[in-house]
Amino acid sequence: xxxxxxxxxxxxxxxxxxxxxxxxxxxxxxxxxxxxxxxxxxxxxxxxxxxxxxxxxxxxxxxxxxxxxxxxxxxxxxxxxxxxxxxxxxxxxxxxxxxxxxxxxxxxxxxxxxxxxxxxxxxxxxxxxxxxxxxxxxxxxxxxxxxxxxxxxxxxxxxxxxxxxxxxxxxxxxxxxxxxxxxxxxxxxxxxxxxxxxxxxxxxxxxxx
Amino acid sequence: xxxxxxxxxxxxxxxxxxxxxxxxxxxxxxxxxxxxxxxxxxxxxxxxxxxxxxxxxxxxxxxxxxxxxxxxxxxxxxxxxxxxxxxxxxxxxxxxxxxxxxxxxxxxxxxxxxxxxxxxxxxxxxxxxxxxxxxxxxxxxxxxxxxxxxxxxxxxxxxxxxxxxxxxxxxxxxxxxxxxxxxxxxxxxxxxxxxxxxxxxxxxxxxxx
Numbered sequence: 001x002x003x004x005x006x007x008x009x010x011x012x013x014x015x016x017x018x019x020x021x022x023x024x025x026x027x028x029x030x031x032x033x034x035x036x037x038x039x040x041x042x043x044x045x046x047x048x049x050x051x052x053x054x055x056x057x058x059x060x061x062x063x064x065x066x067x068x069x070x071x072x073x074x075x076x077x078x079x080x081x082x083x084x085x086x087x088x089x090x091x092x093x094x095x096x097x098x099x100x101x102x103x104x105x106x107x108x109x110x111x112x113x114x115x116x117x118x119x120x121x122x123x124x125x126x127x128x129x130x131x132x133x134x135x136x137x138x139x140x141x142x143x144x145x146x147x148x149x150x151x152x153x154x155x156x157x158x159x160x161x162x163x164x165x166x167x168x169x170x171x172x173x174x175x176x177x178x179x180x181x182x183x184x185x186x187x188x189x190x191x192x193x194x195x196x197x198x199x200x201x202x203x204x205x206x207x208x209x
Numbered sequence: 210x211x212x213x214x215x216x217x218x219x220x221x222x223x224x225x226x227x228x229x230x231x232x233x234x235x236x237x238x239x240x241x242x243x244x245x246x247x248x249x250x251x252x253x254x255x256x257x258x259x260x261x262x263x264x265x266x267x268x269x270x271x272x273x274x275x276x277x278x279x280x281x282x283x284x285x286x287x288x289x290x291x292x293x294x295x296x297x298x299x300x301x302x303x304x305x306x307x308x309x310x311x312x313x314x315x316x317x318x319x320x321x322x323x324x325x326x327x328x329x330x331x332x333x334x335x336x337x338x339x340x341x342x343x344x345x346x347x348x349x350x351x352x353x354x355x356x357x358x359x360x361x362x363x364x365x366x367x368x369x370x371x372x373x374x375x376x377x378x379x380x381x382x383x384x385x386x387x388x389x390x391x392x393x394x395x396x397x398x399x400x401x402x403x404x405x406x407x408x409x410x411x412x413x414x415x416x417x418x
Contacts, residue, residue: 048349049305063297067304072297088272088281095276096258098304103312122331140257 001026002056004046006033007198010106010162011066012053017158018073021192034204066162067094070155079155089150093141096134097159105131106163109170113199115206132172135180138164142179149183153190161187166197210235211265213255215242216407219315219371220275221262226367227282230401243413275371276303279364288364298359305346306368314340315372318379322408324415341381344389347373351388358392362399370396375406 003019003026005012019026031037031052039050046054047064055063055072063069071094074080081087108127111117117124138160141149149156165184167174174180187193212228212235214221228235240246240261248259255263256273264272264281272278280303283289290296317336320326326333347369350358358365374393376383383389396402 044349049309049343049346061294063301065301065304068297068301071300072293075293075296084281084284085270087284088277091280092272092274092277095274095304095307099307099312100258103308120331120335122329123335126329126332134258137258140253 001058002029003027004029004031004043004052004054004056006030006052007196008200008204009033009052010166010197011051011102013195013197014066014158014162015053015055015069015073016196017161017193018070018079018155020194021079021190022073022077023192024073034201067098067159070094070159074155078152079158081151081154086151086154090154090156093149093156094159096137097156097163100134100137101131101160101163104128104134105167105170105172108172109163109166110200112170114204119206128171131167131170135164135167135172135174135177139177139179142183147183147186153187157183157187157190161195162197165195210267211238212236213238213240213252213261213263213265215239215261216405217409217413218242218261219375219406220260220311222404222406223275223367223371224262224264224278224282225405226370226402227279227288227364229403230288230399231282231286232401233282243410276307276368279303279368283364287361288367290360290363295360295363299363299365302350302358302365303368305343306365306372309343309346310340310369310372313337313343314376314379314381317381318372318375319409321379323413328415337380340376340379344373344376344381344383344386348386348388351392356392356395362396366392366396366399370404371406374404 001024003015005028031043033052037043038052044050046062049064051064053066053069055069063072071080080090104127108124108131111124148154149160164180188195210233212224214237240252242261246252247261253259255271258273262275262278264278266272272281280289289299313336317333317340320333357363358369373389397404
């Protein structure tokens with residue numbers, strides 16, 4: 001398999017974590033979102049939305065969207081339960097992640113780390129505030145004593161880990177959320193789990209005018 | 210089944226469309242997001258994220274997240290294909306929707322229709338611009354002549370329809386996107402399809418200061 005990815009993308013790291021946990025060999029092809037490589041004709045051919053990750057299957061099929069990649073690879077494995085209700089809980093948290101964590105908190109983190117938050121401060125504050133609200137929701141969801149989001153460890157935990165573990169980069173506080181802290185540790189202790197998220201590259205950084 | 214919903218919520222309409230297409234009887238319980246009813250202890254007990262829709266199953270289980278509701282109800286029916294790749298395409302577009310349409314375009318639409326866009330204009334413009342970009346991505350995805358997003362009509366089409374059909378409310382243009390226009394008509398022509406999205410209620414509107 002080929003993973004079109006970037007070492008500083010949390011969405012891409014989700015796919016890398018599961019591929020390694022499933023012990024599936026894969027080739028990495030870097031598509032540099034910070035220089036516009038995701039918005040070329042070549043990459044639009046892989047994903048009409050011009051984003052990464054995209055997973056290239058051995059038969060040539062291309063799968064965009066981190067959540068769809070996790071679901072495709074997870075199907076039939078211990079990482080995506082067969083039980084209908086447990087499976088629905090997995091998807092519940094994965095949709096929550098794309099809507100409330102990725103769109104708000106991950107975008108706020110990018111604005112902060114890249115230095116762009118000073119240029120659109122109202123946008124940054126709005127995304128950060130909504131990201132904080134999403135973290136509170138996640139903490140409530142974990143506060144009933146469960147170990148993982150949907151029963152056993154699953155692709156939902158991988159999806160949520162990617163941008164929750166680094167929430168403080170954006171300026172959100174994880175300290176008050178005790179249930180999240182314990183859950184992050186349990187995720188990191190699963191077999192073959194690897195957090196290899198790299199910092200934003202130098203060329204992604206905006207200098208103050 | 211019980212659907213905790215609101216007649217002016219596109220996310221809730223997704224569940225209503227599928228329930229009707231599956232001919233499943235359901236009771237509607239309005240939870241007024243515009244007066245804070247979704248952020249009460251009672252509703253946090255249904256959904257730690259304090260949002261609607263939430264589907265109450267006959268055995269008392271509660272399912273939040275429109276995408277998870279669609280997947281749960283769709284499983285085993287013609288609306289969620291069993292073929293692994295077709296199923297993955299369904300989830301690809303549903304994750305795209307939550308991240309790129311709902312979080313950007315639907316929020317911009319709410320700001321516009323409620324009159325709040327004047328209070329946070331930078332936020333409104335940012336969400337609208339990113340929503341326009343998502344519409345262009347959807348149009349590219351539909352431009353290969355396909356009738357529906359993932360082969361046959363599926364829960365992906367329901368999920369995308371909800372906030373794409375009313376994109377112009379936000380100030381986004383559907384005119385240039387011919388593939389989207391044809392697809393919207395095909396979705397509306399499916400058996401038992403009903404668009405019953407209501408306008409924002411009077412009490413949701415902000416008056417200029």
